[in-house]
Amino acid sequence: MAQVKIDVTITTTDTMSKKDKFSVPTKTISSLTKLVKREISLDTATTLVFWDPLATTVDVMQDFDFLFVWTDGDVYLERIVDDGGEVGKVVYADKVGKDTPLMMSADDAFANVGADDAFSGTADLIERLGLRNDSGATRKITVIMAT
Numbered sequence: 001m002a003q004v005k006i007d008v009t010i011t012t013t014d015t016m017s018k019k020d021k022f023s024v025p026t027k028t029i030s031s032l033t034k035l036v037k038r039e040i041s042l043d044t045a046t047t048l049v050f051w052d053p054l055a056t057t058v059d060v061m062q063d064f065d066f067l068f069v070w071t072d073g074d075v076y077l078e079r080i081v082d083d084g085g086e087v088g089k090v091v092y093a094d095k096v097g098k099d100t101p102l103m104m105s106a107d108d109a110f111a112n113v114g115a116d117d118a119f120s121g122t123a124d125l126i127e128r129l130g131l132r133n134d135s136g137a138t139r140k141i142t143v144i145m146a147t
Contacts, residue, residue: 002035003028004066004146006103029105032146034061040141042075042133050143051129054084061147063125067104068144069096073135077102080128081109087122088112093132 008024042048049055053062069077079092088111096102107126114120133139 001030002032002146003030004032004035004144005029029066029146032065035146036061036144038143040131040143042131042139042141044133044136044138047078047130047132049128049130051145052127054127061145064107064145064147065105066144066146067107067129068101068142069103069131070101070142071096071098071139072141073098073133073137073139075135075139075141076132078128078130078132079109079126080130081126082111082122082124084127086111087124090118090121 006024006027006029010022012020012022014020038050040048040050051061051064053060075096076093077096079094081090081092082088090109090111090113092109094102109124109126110118110121111124112122131141
């Protein structure tokens with residue numbers, strides 16, 4: 001079985017040079033049946049769909065319990081919820097900044113969102129993930145997914 005171990009420590013320094021350290025308890029996700037690590041080189045002005053279990057019949061991860069995205073420059077992570085349109089497709093795009101990883105602990109999300117907030121929508125799943133690079137330079141991106 002595969003596993004993912006997450007150790008996070010953040011150190012801040014305020015305007016008076018006072019340092020503060022915040023550590024999250026170590027988390028280990030065990031009993032994973034599949035772990036995929038991809039090193040992606042993404043040209044500028046390019047979009048890449050890197051995970052779409054609905055579009056293929058090959059052995060692809062059908063869901064995820066862990067997602068990690070790191071990049072050497074700003075890119076956008078696109079999350080498509082309810083891509084099949086059963087209750088209402090929703091598209092989200094989140095900036096992943098240089099050397100600031102994005103992590104998610106599951107593919108759970110909301111579709112068919114309300115006018116004022118997403119939480120009045122229907123519980124659903126992320127069904128497609130993509131990356132967009134508009135930074136002006138080719139970016140190196142590391143993606144780790146596990147289920």
